[in-house]
Amino acid sequence: MTNQNDEREVTREVRDEIERFLFREARLIDSEQEREWLETMVDPEVKYQVFSRQLRYRKDTRGSGDKEVYFFDDNYADLARRVELRETGMQWVADPPNRLRRIVGNIEGFEGERAGEYRVYSNCMVTRNRMVYEQMSYAYGREDILRRGADGKLKLLQRVIDFEERFVRGKNLLFIL
Amino acid sequence: MVDVSKLINTKDGIQSRRIFHDQDIYDLEMERIFARCWLFLTHESLIPNAGDFITTKMGQDNVIVVRQQNGKVRAFVNSCTHRGARVCAAEAGNTRSFVCSYHGWAYGIDGSLQGVPLEKEVYNNQLDKSTHGLIEVALVDNFCGFIYGCFDSAAPSLREFLGEAAWYLEAWMGVPGGTELIGPPSRSILYCNWKTPGENFIGDMYHVGWTHASSTQVLFSQSPLMALQGNASLPAPAEVMGLHFTSRGGHGAAITYGGRGGLYTTARENEMLAAWLAAQTPKVAERLGEVRAKLYNSAWDGTIFPNNSFLVGPNTFKVWLPRGPGAIEALTWTWVEKDMPEELKRVIARNMNQTFGTAGMLESEDADNMESMTQVNDGVVTRRGMLNTQMGLGREREDAVMPGVVSDAMINELSHRGFYRYYQEMLMAENWDELRASASNWKKAHLER
Numbered sequence: 001m002t003n004q005n006d007e008r009e010v011t012r013e014v015r016d017e018i019e020r021f022l023f024r025e026a027r028l029i030d031s032e033q034e035r036e037w038l039e040t041m042v043d044p045e046v047k048y049q050v051f052s053r054q055l056r057y058r059k060d061t062r063g064s065g066d067k068e069v070y071f072f073d074d075n076y077a078d079l080a081r082r083v084e085l086r087e088t089g090m091q092w093v094a095d096p097p098n099r100l101r102r103i104v105g106n107i108e109g110f111e112g113e114r115a116g117e118y119r120v121y122s123n124c125m126v127t128r129n130r131m132v133y134e135q136m137s138y139a140y141g142r143e144d145i146l147r148r149g150a151d152g153k154l155k156l157l158q159r160v161i162d163f164e165e166r167f168v169r170g171k172n173l174l175f176i177l
Numbered sequence: 178m179v180d181v182s183k184l185i186n187t188k189d190g191i192q193s194r195r196i197f198h199d200q201d202i203y204d205l206e207m208e209r210i211f212a213r214c215w216l217f218l219t220h221e222s223l224i225p226n227a228g229d230f231i232t233t234k235m236g237q238d239n240v241i242v243v244r245q246q247n248g249k250v251r252a253f254v255n256s257c258t259h260r261g262a263r264v265c266a267a268e269a270g271n272t273r274s275f276v277c278s279y280h281g282w283a284y285g286i287d288g289s290l291q292g293v294p295l296e297k298e299v300y301n302n303q304l305d306k307s308t309h310g311l312i313e314v315a316l317v318d319n320f321c322g323f324i325y326g327c328f329d330s331a332a333p334s335l336r337e338f339l340g341e342a343a344w345y346l347e348a349w350m351g352v353p354g355g356t357e358l359i360g361p362p363s364r365s366i367l368y369c370n371w372k373t374p375g376e377n378f379i380g381d382m383y384h385v386g387w388t389h390a391s392s393t394q395v396l397f398s399q400s401p402l403m404a405l406q407g408n409a410s411l412p413a414p415a416e417v418m419g420l421h422f423t424s425r426g427g428h429g430a431a432i433t434y435g436g437r438g439g440l441y442t443t444a445r446e447n448e449m450l451a452a453w454l455a456a457q458t459p460k461v462a463e464r465l466g467e468v469r470a471k472l473y474n475s476a477w478d479g480t481i482f483p484n485n486s487f488l489v490g491p492n493t494f495k496v497w498l499p500r501g502p503g504a505i506e507a508l509t510w511t512w513v514e515k516d517m518p519e520e521l522k523r524v525i526a527r528n529m530n531q532t533f534g535t536a537g538m539l540e541s542e543d544a545d546n547m548e549s550m551t552q553v554n555d556g557v558v559t560r561r562g563m564l565n566t567q568m569g570l571g572r573e574r575e576d577a578v579m580p581g582v583v584s585d586a587m588i589n590e591l592s593h594r595g596f597y598r599y600y601q602e603m604l605m606a607e608n609w610d611e612l613r614a615s616a617s618n619w620k621k622a623h624l625e626r
């Protein structure tokens with residue numbers, strides 16, 4: 001996280017624009033319009049990461065090995081493949097359709113390192129209903145960088161999620177977080 | 178008492194559906210399989226230094242695996258000998274001691290009880306610390322750096338337990354330079370019986386073209402496996418494409434010749450792996466022979482009995498930890514060869530997580546099958562029946578070079594039948610002596626018609 005002192009809050013207009021962006025994104029993803037999301041809201045240079053940290057003692061600095069595992073470490077082509085999967089019409093896990101519903105809150109927007117970039121924090125609560133009996137929920141925080149594209153619209157340039165639930169009770173994270 | 182003799186019929190290749198449902202069968206599995214078999218713990222590469230530890234489970238027993246000052250690895254039950262609380266809450270790390278969070282008893286990394294708060298004042302120095310060390314896992318050993326533990330001191334050595342499978346496993350675990358796991362694992366729940374993913378990984382190439390129809394099309398367009406998409410036809414006769422093997426200890430795999438490459442998402446990534454394999458193959462051939470050099474270049478899905486599965490190609494390494502008859506915890510690592518360039522290791526890990534990790538596109542497709550084939554057996558009528566693993570029945574043979582029993586077709590169910598043969602034997606045997614006594618004629622169940 002950026003040091004609070006370095007953070008310059010965005011103007012009210014930009015803040016509204018960011019909020020509209022996140023809400024539209026939530027609506028598109030939750031209504032199976034990922035193609036529209038990908039093509040109109042995602043920067044071609046996107047970096048999309050979700051990782052999980054191994055639980056270690058606070059004072060333990062000597063332990064060996066990596067401390068994180070990346071569930072997602074995707075670029076634009078990777079995200080496109082995830083979208084394509086459903087479009088094959090043979091992704092049985094999504095047929096009958098899964099239903100996603102998310103609440104996006106705690107939105108904060110700051111000026112980014114480069115002009116036209118914004119650092120955006122938000123929290124998400126997602127419920128996924130599928131296959132008559134299954135209901136799963138997920139809560140996580142997002143750190144995004146949005147960048148203004150050539151068309152003047154905001155695009156998702158980076159999303160990093162430090163996923164808190166170490167043992168994933170929702171079985172898998174096969175959706176756009 | 179369960180009549181285990183009726184649950185499995187190896188000759189006919191059928192199993193009772195009750196093995197995915199009944200609590201009393203599950204309890205017997207915990208006693209006779211999980212408390213007696215070698216079970217995967219961790220890899221040498223994840224705990225290289227003295228004091229490095231990880232916590233995991235053997236069956237439903239919590240254990241700590243820790244490297245000693247002398248370099249050896251020992252494992253202990255993660256429960257305090259005072260009132261039983263857990264002595265380590267972290268998943269991994271480095272420590273000099275394990276201190277119980279309840280009253281503060283402190284254990285050394287050798288499991289001995291070292292410190293008892295207010296020992297003199299409240300125990301009048303009468304507590305015998307020497308008999309209150311952590312319960313030790315009887316046997317710990319490694320095969321090509323993969324560390325396994327066993328609760329039963331009468332068990333055979335790890336090498337003997339792996340039996341004929343060791344010859345095959347060396348073709349990817351025991352290559353020059355060795356292998357390592359990239360940690361930490363991802364961890365997630367599945368509401369399935371622990372055997373369902375094990376039998377899927379042990380040799381189910383039949384489901385690849387169907388369950389994974391969408392992902393083979395989108396992800397594997399550069400792989401020979403792409404040809405399986407839709408289960409409509411085979412690119413070559415199944416016996417030309419690969420084989421199944423099974424072994425005394427129920428370990429087995431399906432091997433698809435030449436299928437290791439082409440499974441990554443970009444041409445560049447596939448070329449990186451191809452270059453690595455081309456450079457390594459002569460070295461593998463020199464150490465392990467031409468047959469295993471061919472296996473080294475193949476795609477595999479396999480299971481080490483009872484609950485440890487792997488893929489060669491996607492390079493997944495999994496453990497299925499039972500949580501009752503209807504739930505498991507899946508632990509997933511990426512395995513790589515130690516000498517691979519760092520960039521190639523990262524490519525493999527990234528691709529592995531995209532396919533078989535917690536957000537893995539193939540993983541979630543498998544999960545629905547594992548869960549439904551478990552949950553339907555809640556129905557009393559449904560679970561009366563038997564299930565079928567007869568594919569390839571009658572085509573089993575012995576080979577001059579390859580040990581165990583093999584069958585020439587990688588779409589096959591020989592390795593499933595071998596898994597359940599040994600499963601039944603473990604459940605029936607009172608002890609390891611009985612299992613040893615029946616070891617010499619195990620092949621008959623597959624070869625005699």
Ligand code: FES
Nearest residue numbers: 257259260277280
């Ligand atoms: S239970 Fe561990 S110190 Fe009492």
Ligand SMILES: [Fe+2]
Nearest residue numbers: 384388539543
């Ligand atoms: Fe699968």
